[in-house]
Every structure is written in structure tokens, then in C-alpha cells.
Amino acid sequence: MDPATSINGFRFVTEVGTGRFITRVWRRVAAAGEPDSYLGSQPSGAEGGTVIVVAVSGAHRTLPLVYATTDDSDEGVTPPVAPSTASSLEIRVASGDISGPTTWSAPPGYTMRAQASSGVIVSTGVATRQVNSSASSGAQTFGFNRPLLAWHGITLSVPSAEVAPPVEPPPPFTPGVGSALYRYVFSRLMDGAYLGDLDLENVTFDKRILQPGTFSATIPIPSREVGDQVAEIIPRGETVLDRGPGVITCQVYRAGEPWGEYWITAATISRSGRDTPSIQLRGSTLDAYLLHVELQEELGPFEGLDQIDIARELLYHAQGQPYADLGLVLQGGTSGTVRDRTYTADEATYGQRLTELAQVEGGFEWAINIVAGPYGLERHWVWGMPLGTQSPAPHLFSDGPYSGEILSWGEEIDALRGATRWRARGDRISTDASTASTPLISTSAEALAHLAAGWPRIDKTVTHSTVTEMTTLEGYASYWAATAPGALRVDSVTVALGEKPSITMNSLGDAARLHYDNEWHLPHWRTRRIIGIGITPTSKAAGKEVAQLILEGQEAP
Known part of the structure; x- marks a missing residue:
């Protein structure tokens, strides 16, 4: 079809390629009573072609389609595109000039929707996935079963329609200290x-x-x-x-x-x-x-990819599974730390793989925050190195002889929850079927400052049963030696919440500035990271609304 014309209400969007191999994209807003078929045409002398119609429901009627194309790029690669909204349907198109029957497989995390071939002339495949992030999803690669004579990659981002606003919550309430609605x-x-x-x-x-x-x-x-x-x-x-x-x-x-x-x-x-x-x-x-959805097919390999991109690929793949889409809005950005990962089809869950990816030397922290969006509550997957606001400390609490927000406090010191030498155990490796396989084990990462100060050797080995790369296991051992050396110390305080507290459930990782002055503590300020927040609202059994803050420390496996 000539790009200058509009046939059957289809309007030209973009094209890529020249000469004998051209791929074009057209768009139409469907209405009631659509025909059973659409009439199109090719230029005179065309040897063959393919047509795939992708029907999209729930698309935004006014926001523009976003797209990108590549011509003769690396085979199988479709280009990155930045969505115009936080929710969109991403359509990846693979088109190849072929020399024989060609079969396509979708990029990881995508669902293959259709593929068509015209003899041994041209073949096209289409894959999609729902994206809940305004960050660029990066280049994605199709698989195919034979070399291509030429290649086109097209990525389209169709913005999702607005949803009806939710039932409005009650109007703001102005309680006194220790109470809330x-x-x-x-x-x-x-x-x-x-x-x-x-x-x-x-x-x-x-x-x-x-x-x-x-x-x-x-x-x-x-x-x-x-x-x-x-x-x-x-x-x-x-x-x-x-x-x-x-x-x-x-x-x-x-x-x-x-x-x-x-x-x-x-x-x-x-x-x-x-x-x-x-x-x-x-x-x-x-x-x-995420800990109850298993990764039941191979994902990867990811080679030299930023760890946050790998995390997003895990989440995209999880949400691409039937009946498993939480509608997460994924934070963009990268960490600057690259990893090599291949995830096999086993009984591990997406949540387990995300946590393992994060808990390695140079790793990151992540959480799911609930925020009010323009059309209702949104579930945001956020990450940080580390999470939260560290300086200046945004949350101030005091404990004094006569008054203060701190109602109770506790400090736990446990030498057996940490260690001074850490190892990581991986998968069993054997190159000889006649001999028993042995698990891959890293060298020991030591808490040198503790050992130099007179600590005894206390060994711990953490198990990551599917890891087959020694460098990954060394990273896990180094992470725990740096994160949980010697005795683990966990502080906790219970504070009364005022009318408009600075702290919320999305304040994980923030720094808290605490002032102590009591029979045990000499008057001083200390700053601690908040790694856990527990809330007990006012009730018949509890006369005050309180928050328990878990500070610093690390749960070792």
C-alpha cells in the first residue's frame, strides 16, 4: 500500500527499508461493524509479502503512538522506545528477508502473537507485552532458526486508556498525637x-x-x-x-x-x-x-547487563505470565554494575531470584511502594543503592527523662547471627558421569577488621543452589562479609505518631535521627537507617497510634 494513501481507514505510521525489502506500519481505530477482511495492495513487481493485523483493546484515543525502527541492525534486535505514559502495550515486530522457512521466538518476557511467511521471500513475527513504566524498555532480541539476508526491527508503544477514578477516600482528618483515622x-x-x-x-x-x-x-x-x-x-x-x-x-x-x-x-x-x-x-x-510465582522457563542469558535491567527483565517476564500481572510501575535508571545471569526453569520464584540478584557485592535494595496516582492507587517497584534518603536525616525522634516521641527502645546484639568468614555454595558440578558431583563453593571472604580486633573464626556458608559461576558465588560471599560481619546489632524504637508524621510506609531506607538521654544512655544523638516500619493504629486495646522502627542491622541467611 502506498504510504500517501489511506485504504479502509488505515493511516500510514512509518516504514523501514528500501528497494525489494520494505516493512510498513499502518494504523486504524476500529469501530462497530468491522469488515471480515481488509483490502490492500503491493507495488508492481513485488515478489511476495506478509500482512499481520494486531488488534489492541484499551488503547488511549488521543495520546500518540510512539515508535522506533532499525534497518539491517544486529539480526533479531528491535530498538528501544520510551513510552509516553506509565502504562502501555509494547509491540515488537521482526521482519526478515529470508532464504528458507523461518520460525521466530519472542524476546524474553514477551508473548509471541503471530508470525507469517511468504514462501522463501519474507517472514514477519509479532510479539507483545504490557509495560507499566515510563522508562525505556531497551533493545529486545527475537530468536530465529536460520540466517537472514536482511533485517528490520520495529518497536511500537501504544499508550493505555485512562481508567475511571477510584472511590475517593474520606476527607483529611486532624487527630492529636497518638491517634489517627x-x-x-x-x-x-x-x-x-x-x-x-x-x-x-x-x-x-x-x-x-x-x-x-x-x-x-x-x-x-x-x-x-x-x-x-x-x-x-x-x-x-x-x-x-x-x-x-x-x-x-x-x-x-x-x-x-x-x-x-x-x-x-x-x-x-x-x-x-x-x-x-x-x-x-x-x-x-x-x-x-512474587515469592509464589515460579520461573518455569529459561530466561536469558544476560551478559554484561546492568543488574537493574536484569531485575526489570525478571519483573517484565513475571508480569507477562498468565494471571500474574500486578500492574507494577517500574522505576527507570541503571546502577552502573553489570552482571551475567542465566535463569533456568526450576522451582525458584521471581521474588527469590530478585532478592538473590540484589544481595550480592555491589547489589541494590528494592521495594514495592503504594502511591496515589491520577487515576487511583499505583504500585511502584523502586530500587536504590541503598533505598531511602540518607542525609540530612528527615525523621527526628527523642527520648528524654520527662518527654519525647520515643515510647520504648531496644538493642539486640547477637554474635551468632553474623560471622567472620563467609562462603557461598552453588550448583553441583561434574564433568564425569561416573563420579559423584560436588557443589561449587567460593573461597572464604573474611571480616578482616573483626579478626584483627580479636574475634574468633566463625564460619557461615550461604546456599544458592542454581548458581554455576564462581564469580557470582564470590560476590555473594563478599556481600555477606561486608554486610553481616561479627555480631549483628539491631536497634528498634517505638514512637508515637503525631497529626502529620514525617514518616510513612514508603520511608524505608531513610535515616532517622534519634536523641537518647536516660539511665543507660548518656545524652547523645545517633543516626540509623530505617529497615522496617510497623504500625499499630489506635484501638480499644491500644490507646495510642504507634510506629515500631527497625533500625540498621541485617538478616543473615
Whole structure:
């Protein structure tokens, strides 16, 4: 079809190539009563061609399509493109001048949608994936089964349509110190469908770096009417499949601001004596969900790729799996540290692989933050080296003889949670089938300062059963020797929250400035990183709204 014309309502978008091998992209907004087929034509003398129609639903009607093309680049490579919105459908097109039957395979994390060939003249393949980030997704490479005479790569980014705004949270509330207004909104995990609000008691929820946070609460059932309301979210019978533990989340609002979203995974309904029934809920932060989706096909190899790009590839691949898309908005940027990784199809989960990738020398920290977007709550995957704001310390708390926000504090020192010599164990390696295989083990990384100060040798070996590269194992050993040498010291403080606290559940990694002056501590300031935050709202059992801050320290495996 001539780019200057519009046939059947299709309008020309772009083309790549010259002479006998040209690939063109056309676009049409579909309407009711679409025809069964569309008429097109090729220039006189054309030897053959392919046509693939990609039908896209839920596209934005006004924002522009974003695209990029390459001509005779590295075979199989499609170019990077920066989406115009934080949510888009990415379409990757592979087109080759061929010398025989050609079969395409999608880039990692993409779904192959169609492929077509015209004899031994030209072959085209199309793959897609949903992208929830405004960062460039980088170049992606198709696989193919024979050499190509020429190559075109095209990447298209179709912005997603706006979604309806959610039900507005209650207006801001101005409580005094130690009290706050909380709202608990229940929705479905995968599509965000609103199910209802519930009044909860005995609520506690927390969040930690590189560990799933937890949620617990009690739902009192004082009457049949309340029971009917709760049954819309926690069904009474097992035949209702579209709600209940495993399907739902609880979104926590404090004074109208989102403070977290928790995947509800368990509910215990019970009655004690002549009391009215109640339901005990248990849940976890959304990063726990990634620990329950297995990587069941090979991903990679990634060679000399930035570790954050590898992390994003893991997340893209996870969200490209059927029934596993959390709609994560992925933070852009790179760390400057490159890795080599190949992930095999085994029983490991995406969350496990992400944590292993992060916990290596020169690694990073990551979390899933819940933020208010223009069209509802957004789930943002964020990373840092390390996470949080370190200086100046944005959160100030004091403990004095007569007053202060610090209600209680504790310091734990445990020499057996750390070590002074660390090794990492990998996969079993054997080149001779007649002999028993032995696991690959790194050399020992030592906590030299501790040993020089008189510490004894205390050995620990961490296991990464699928790693086959010695350099990767050495990196794990070095990471733990630097992160958990000697005795691990974990400080914790419980503080009262005021009307507008500086701290939120998205403050993980921030620095806290603490002033101590009591019978044990001489008056001094200390600065500690916040690696965990636990909240207990005001309730009948707890007269104050408090936050427990876990400071510094490191959980060693």
C-alpha cells in the first residue's frame, strides 16, 4: 500500500527499508461493524509479502503512538522506545528477508502473537507485552532458526486508556498525637475491583527492606447484618471464587493518604464461648506475591547487563505470565554494575531470584511502594543503592527523662547471627558421569577488621543452589562479609505518631535521627537507617497510634 494513501481507514505510521525489502506500519481505530477482511495492495513487481493485523483493546484515543525502527541492525534486535505514559502495550515486530522457512521466538518476557511467511521471500513475527513504566524498555532480541539476508526491527508503544477514578477516600482528618483515622478498603488483587470497606480491630501492619511485610487484623461480627456485609468480601462458602483470601487485598489509608496495600492470604473464622464470631485476617505486602510465582522457563542469558535491567527483565517476564500481572510501575535508571545471569526453569520464584540478584557485592535494595496516582492507587517497584534518603536525616525522634516521641527502645546484639568468614555454595558440578558431583563453593571472604580486633573464626556458608559461576558465588560471599560481619546489632524504637508524621510506609531506607538521654544512655544523638516500619493504629486495646522502627542491622541467611 502506498504510504500517501489511506485504504479502509488505515493511516500510514512509518516504514523501514528500501528497494525489494520494505516493512510498513499502518494504523486504524476500529469501530462497530468491522469488515471480515481488509483490502490492500503491493507495488508492481513485488515478489511476495506478509500482512499481520494486531488488534489492541484499551488503547488511549488521543495520546500518540510512539515508535522506533532499525534497518539491517544486529539480526533479531528491535530498538528501544520510551513510552509516553506509565502504562502501555509494547509491540515488537521482526521482519526478515529470508532464504528458507523461518520460525521466530519472542524476546524474553514477551508473548509471541503471530508470525507469517511468504514462501522463501519474507517472514514477519509479532510479539507483545504490557509495560507499566515510563522508562525505556531497551533493545529486545527475537530468536530465529536460520540466517537472514536482511533485517528490520520495529518497536511500537501504544499508550493505555485512562481508567475511571477510584472511590475517593474520606476527607483529611486532624487527630492529636497518638491517634489517627484509618480506612480499610478491600479490592481484588489482579484487577483492582472495589469490594467494600470494613471496620477492623487489633490492626498491625509492617513493611521491611528485602523481606515481605505482614498484616493482621480482626473483623468482629456482632450481628447478622454485619456478617452479610463481611460475606461480600470473605464469602461464607467455597463456591464463591471471585473474592476471599488469595484474591483480595486490603488498602490502608491514614487520614486520607495511602499507607500500604496487603495481599490477604488467610482468614480464620471462630467464636469463643458465648462471644459473637470474629474473623482473624492475615496478609503480606505485595512483594510476597512474587515469592509464589515460579520461573518455569529459561530466561536469558544476560551478559554484561546492568543488574537493574536484569531485575526489570525478571519483573517484565513475571508480569507477562498468565494471571500474574500486578500492574507494577517500574522505576527507570541503571546502577552502573553489570552482571551475567542465566535463569533456568526450576522451582525458584521471581521474588527469590530478585532478592538473590540484589544481595550480592555491589547489589541494590528494592521495594514495592503504594502511591496515589491520577487515576487511583499505583504500585511502584523502586530500587536504590541503598533505598531511602540518607542525609540530612528527615525523621527526628527523642527520648528524654520527662518527654519525647520515643515510647520504648531496644538493642539486640547477637554474635551468632553474623560471622567472620563467609562462603557461598552453588550448583553441583561434574564433568564425569561416573563420579559423584560436588557443589561449587567460593573461597572464604573474611571480616578482616573483626579478626584483627580479636574475634574468633566463625564460619557461615550461604546456599544458592542454581548458581554455576564462581564469580557470582564470590560476590555473594563478599556481600555477606561486608554486610553481616561479627555480631549483628539491631536497634528498634517505638514512637508515637503525631497529626502529620514525617514518616510513612514508603520511608524505608531513610535515616532517622534519634536523641537518647536516660539511665543507660548518656545524652547523645545517633543516626540509623530505617529497615522496617510497623504500625499499630489506635484501638480499644491500644490507646495510642504507634510506629515500631527497625533500625540498621541485617538478616543473615
